[in-house]
Amino acid sequence: MDNEGPETGAFFARDRQWHPKALVPEYKTSILRSPQKAPISFSNTASEITGPAFGHDILGELDNDLIHNFAEPGKSALGQRIVVHGRILDENGRGVPGVLLEFWQANAGGRYRHKNEGYLAPLDPNFGGCGRTITDKTGYYVFRTVKPGAYPWPNGVNDWRPSHIHFSLFGSGFAQRLITQMYFENDPLIPLCPIVQTINNAAAIKQLVAQLDMANTIPMDARAYKFDIVLRGQRSTMFENKRQGN
Amino acid sequence: MAPPLDQLKETPSQTAGPYVHIGCTPNFANIAGVYPADLGASMVNEKTLGDRIDIEGKIFDGTGTPLKDALVEIWQADNNGLYNSPAETRGDADPNFTGWGRQPTDLETGVYRFKTIKPGFVPFPDGRMQAPHISFWIVARGINLGLNTRMYFSDEETANAQDPILLRIEHQVRVETLIGRRKGDIFTFDIHLQGEGETIFFDI
Numbered sequence: 377m378d379n380e381g382p383e384t385g386a387f388f389a390r391d392r393q394w395h396p397k398a399l400v401p402e403y404k405t406s407i408l409r410s411p412q413k414a415p416i417s418f419s420n421t422a423s424e425i426t427g428p429a430f431g432h433d434i435l436g437e438l439d440n441d442l443i444h445n446f447a448e449p450g451k452s453a454l455g456q457r458i459v460v461h462g463r464i465l466d467e468n469g470r471g472v473p474g475v476l477l478e479f480w481q482a483n484a485g486g487r488y489r490h491k492n493e494g495y496l497a498p499l500d501p502n503f504g505g506c507g508r509t510i511t512d513k514t515g516y517y518v519f520r521t522v523k524p525g526a527y528p529w530p531n532g533v534n535d536w537r538p539s540h541i542h543f544s545l546f547g548s549g550f551a552q553r554l555i556t557q558m559y560f561e562n563d564p565l566i567p568l569c570p571i572v573q574t575i576n577n578a579a580a581i582k583q584l585v586a587q588l589d590m591a592n593t594i595p596m597d598a599r600a601y602k603f604d605i606v607l608r609g610q611r612s613t614m615f616e617n618k619r620q621g622n
Numbered sequence: 623m624a625p626p627l628d629q630l631k632e633t634p635s636q637t638a639g640p641y642v643h644i645g646c647t648p649n650f651a652n653i654a655g656v657y658p659a660d661l662g663a664s665m666v667n668e669k670t671l672g673d674r675i676d677i678e679g680k681i682f683d684g685t686g687t688p689l690k691d692a693l694v695e696i697w698q699a700d701n702n703g704l705y706n707s708p709a710e711t712r713g714d715a716d717p718n719f720t721g722w723g724r725q726p727t728d729l730e731t732g733v734y735r736f737k738t739i740k741p742g743f744v745p746f747p748d749g750r751m752q753a754p755h756i757s758f759w760i761v762a763r764g765i766n767l768g769l770n771t772r773m774y775f776s777d778e779e780t781a782n783a784q785d786p787i788l789l790r791i792e793h794q795v796r797v798e799t800l801i802g803r804r805k806g807d808i809f810t811f812d813i814h815l816q817g818e819g820e821t822i823f824f825d826i
Contacts, residue, residue, distance in 0.1 A: 384711050390825065395635050396766035403637075405764030408684040412816045413796075415770075415825040418787050422744050423757050423772075424826045426707035427697065428722035436657065445656050467630045474708075480645025490641045490651055491729065492691065504656050506648045542638070542645055548709050550697040551826045553759050553768060557636040571637060574766050580634045606630045 385611035386420035387551050388467055396574035403570045404531055424551040425610075430476040432510050439508050440519035442481075446504030453503035455484025455522030457598035460541065460558070460586065463515045467609030471515025475607070478508045478544040479519065486525030486537075495527050520598065523560070531570055538565035538572065547607040558603050559585045635768065638761035642693045647726050662695065662724025665738050669718040672701030672739030676808045677773065680732045681760060684816040688732025692762035695724045696736055696773075698755075703742030740775065746786040753781035753788065760813065770824045773802045773811045796822050 398410035438445040443453045464475045482488045482505065485497035489505050503522065511517045524539050540557045547553075559566050566572055566585065575581050583606070592600035643651035647660040666674070677696070680688040699705050704715035706722075715721065723736045743751045753774055760769045774782050782788055788797050799821045802809035813821045 384709055387826075391632065392767075392825070394631055398766055400766065403764070403766070406637075406766060407764075409689070409762065409764035409815050410766075411769065411820060411823050413820050413822075415823045416791060417825040418790065419747055420826060421746055421752060422705060422710065422712070423697070423699070423752070423755065426705035426709045428706070428720060429708050430661075434661070439657070446653065465630060467632060469628065469630055478645045480641065488641045488644060489653055490644055492640055504644075504648065504653045506645050506653060506656055508645075508657075542636075542642070544638075544642075544646055548707075550757055550759070551770075553695070554633065554635060555638045555642075555761050555768060556633055557639075574636070575634050577634075580631070583631065583633050584636070605633045608632050609629070 383548070383610040383612070384425060385613040386425065387549060387608040387610050390608065394577060394580050397576070400570075400574040403574050406574070420549075420551060425549045427546060427548055427550040427552065429474060429548075430510060430546065435508065435510060442479075442503070442505065442507045442519065442521035445507060447502035451502045453483070453522050454500050455503075455525075457520070458523050459518060459520050459592065459594065459598050459600040460603055461516070461518035461589075461592060461600065462586075462602050462604040464511050464517065464545065464605050464607060465515060466547070466607050471511070471513075472547055472607055473511055473513040473515055474548070475511040475515070475517070476508065476546045477511070477517055478506070479521075479541050480506045481521065481524040481541045482527055484522045484525050486527030497525065497527065526563075526565055535570060536565050536568070538563040538569050543605065545605060545607060549610070552607045554607060556605070557584060560601065561585055561587045635766060637763060637766050638693060638768075640691050640763040642691070642761060643726055646693055646724060650726050660724070662720075662722055665720050665723045665736065667718050670739055671716050671718070672742075674737070674807060675740055676735060676737055677756070677802060677811055678733055678735040678808060679802075679811040679813060680734070681727060681762075681813045682815065686817070689727055689762050690729050690732045692727045692734075692760060692765075693724065694727065694734045695722070695759045696738070697722050697757040697759070698738065699741040699744050701739060701742050703744045705744075743781070748786070750786050751781070751784070753778050753785035755785075758813070769815075770826050771813065771821055772800055772824065773809070774800050775809065776801050776803045791822065796820075
């Protein structure tokens with residue numbers, strides 16, 4: 377068996393008990409935006425197994441540095457400096473190379489730079505809130521940012537989002553497409569958040585919580601948080617079910 | 623008891639939230655100067671082979687109100703039915719066609735729009751041909767796990783009638799929710815998240 381090059385077999389079936397359900401009434405917006413009929417399943421075809429690839433040449437020098445990629449020259453974003461790093465693995469435990477990660481977040485005060493955002497915390501003129509990177513051949517990624525603030529949101533009368541960073545990920549196949557959120561270890565808002573709690577499984581929620589990683593902290597500069605992400609695994613094509621004679 | 627399988631669990635999904643544009647289409651969100659262009663904004667160039675088409679539509683919630691904060695991605699084969707992907711094993715796709723597009727729904731009208739080409743035929747694993755189709759992936763605030771669907775083409779009636787996936791849909795009355803309707807070079811494909819005419823979504 378060789379570990380090089382993309383797999384071309386079908387992806388493991390998605391465990392829809394592990395993911396949040398479409399309808400979770402405590403997260404009110406899901407009520408009118410959740411399909412009510414059963415999704416229809418079919419075996420992966422080339423349309424699901426293939427996916428777009430992104431080369432490292434699309435990346436600018438500061439794309440994985442949210443402290444500086446929107447800041448005026450010589451300035452940097454306000455807040456607690458952190459490094460976020462980890463590996464993108466598949467369900468077989470193998471590092472996934474070439475994964476495009478895009479991340480976005482609120483600033484240190486809990487405010488997003490977005491037209492529809494109305495929270496009274498101020499914008500930071502030196503913080504845009506977006507970044508991206510591509511995993512190396514071992515599936516490793518790293519970026520630098522400031523720790524996002526918690527913020528209130530209109531759901532219940534007094535619901536607060538824990539500090540979090542949004543992640544968008546591309547694997548090798550379009551069926552692996554995933555958007556998720558990373559939380560921070562020991563945040564007391566995690567168990568109170570209706571969006572976190574759309575996931576009905578403590579072990580699954582734990583997968584979204586990054587741990588303080590003192591070994592990779594940069595002394596006198598930035599703390600580090602480790603966040604590994606798992607994408608769907610893929611069957612080997614060695615014994616694919618083909619008619620005899622094909 | 624048998625030892626556990628040495629297998630990891632996929633990281634669970636979380637909603638893309640209302641500010642998905644910051645991360646995925648920052649220029650659209652007026653965060654200028656970080657990336658030269660939004661990824662997926664352009665799928666074709668002047669050398670791309672195939673019939674030029676536009677695809678446009680809205681995504682409706684259960685009250686019939688269009689989503690104005692959604693993000694749509696499409697993935698499709700080229701004119702010859704080949705994907706521009708390292709995982710494509712059948713041949714080399716048109717280098718002038720990315721096959722992948724990403725567009726937000728308009729903040730005022732809720733309309734999404736892609737400029738692309740009509741895809742060719744892609745085989746089903748058993749060798750039968752699938753009708754030309756485009757894979758859709760939809761995320762937004764209130765959607766906890768990205769939704770997968772497909773658009774087929776109203777001017778491919780013969781191919782649609784033989785498509786292995788469309789044929790296996792028990793409630794054939796719902797197949798029309800997967801058909802983009804042609805008018806000139808524009809296909810309209812509206813997506814209904816729930817209620818009457820709920821679009822078929824796929825567990826792929």
